[in-house]
Amino acid sequence: MKATNEKLVFNTLIKQYLYFGLPTEGIDDKTDFTIHNIKDIHLELPFKSPVYRPNFFSFVFVKDGRGVYTTDDLHFTTEPGTIYFTNPGHYKSHEWFELNEVYLITLSESFLKENVHPDIFEEFPFLLAETVHPRVLGQATFSEFEDIYLQINKEYQSNSRYRARLIGNLFVVLLLKIKEYFWKDYNPIYEGNRSSQIVKNFKRTLEQHYRDLNNGKVHQVFRLQDYADEQNLHPNYLSNVIKTKTGKPISTWITEKTIAEAKSLLQNSSNSIKEIAFLLGFSEANHFSNYFKKHTSITPVSFRKQHGTIAC
Incomplete structure (x- = not known):
């Protein structure tokens, strides 16, 4: 990985990984959507990224792993059962100490609009939240999300002519689950300073x-x-x-x-x-x-x- 003190900007995950010197095999560079078990990427631990700013959405599902991530000036720990997401425009960094099964989904706003829902932010306003704190779920509840993201991963690996639409529809289910468990009482007016x-x-x-x-x-x-x-x-x-x-x-x-x-x-x-x-x-x-x-x-x-x- 290149040593630098500058804050980096990446429009796609593959560009981010290439800069970090991480393997990109299995990541489709022709779509605005990716999903993979990041254990397959971070072969040497501990791993600590520089500060960077992605211009895409990220969803992380930590079944078995431990680490720390920052978004702007906030620091959060990740442990088994953790689910969190970040949206474009924020400064981020992450560190992993243990990685056994942690799935990462990244996607662009264009993919959301084209394949998930044309009025995506109207139905799921929490996607625009300034800062979203992670949640740690029990094993049974986490398994509900696991079933969905593993099915998404299966479709991502397929060659189906309907791949994008299948992923988009499954992602709607995932967002509804997030909305159900995390943001029942979401108040878009209160966002901090x-x-x-x-x-x-x-x-x-x-x-x-x-x-x-x-x-x-x-x-x-x-x-x-x-x-x-x-x-x-x-x-x-x-x-x-x-x-x-x-x-x-x-x-x-x-x-x-x-x-x-x-x-x-x-x-x-x-x-x-x-x-x-x-x-x-x-x-x-x-x-x-x-x-x-x-x-x-x-x-x-x-x-x-x-x-x-x-x-x-």
């Missing part, structure tokens, strides 16, 4: 705004000033808070959200490219196509054809 609340409000506004765009309630994409106005903040102050707390400027949040929504619409709707462009606030289909290709290296038409939808 003032800066955390600003980030939370920004994320919720971002989600609601894109739902309004998709539903035709609004036709102009929010800019920085609009998000600042929603919280009665100066735009420079909002920018500083978002960048400091999440590591990403607001422009990046907006871009990633636009692309995630575009992919979801291209795959899950019969709207034409022109209609999708209009729904996302683009005045011209060509502008939308150029924007989409710039950020995905593929045109909307090609993306739609690859995902089995023929309307253009």
Whole structure:
């Protein structure tokens, strides 16, 4: 592993593992979803990672292992029966002392939107929580989660033409179980200090705004000033808070959200490219196509054809 004091940013798990000098065999670099037993990755213990910032969701299921992980300035221990998840934008590090069976799932927002639920954050608002504390479950309860993530792993290893959809549907079950056991009394208003609340409000506004765009309630994409106005903040102050707390400027949040929504619409709707462009606030289909290709290296038409939808 390379020695460094800088805080690293990774868009995919495979890039993270390559940087850490860890084996990547069995990790599919052509999808925004991964699952594996990290015992197969960390062959030498103890292992301690540098501080890094992933731009993907992580779910960890510790059946038999011990370690420590940090998210921003919070430190948590992991022991048998621990389940936790982290969302994009936070500084993280982790250390493992024992590893026998610990499964890690990583996935992008795009995968969630395309294969799990188009309104994923509306049904599962806890995914946007600023900080989620781990839970330690008894053996019987943990086994309920184990059955699901092992089935997900089985589908991940398969060559089924329906692999992504099968994984997506199983992941819905997993999220419902998490919601049932962990967040029955989840209160999205209480998230900690003032800066955390600003980030939370920004994320919720971002989600609601894109739902309004998709539903035709609004036709102009929010800019920085609009998000600042929603919280009665100066735009420079909002920018500083978002960048400091999440590591990403607001422009990046907006871009990633636009692309995630575009992919979801291209795959899950019969709207034409022109209609999708209009729904996302683009005045011209060509502008939308150029924007989409710039950020995905593929045109909307090609993306739609690859995902089995023929309307253009």
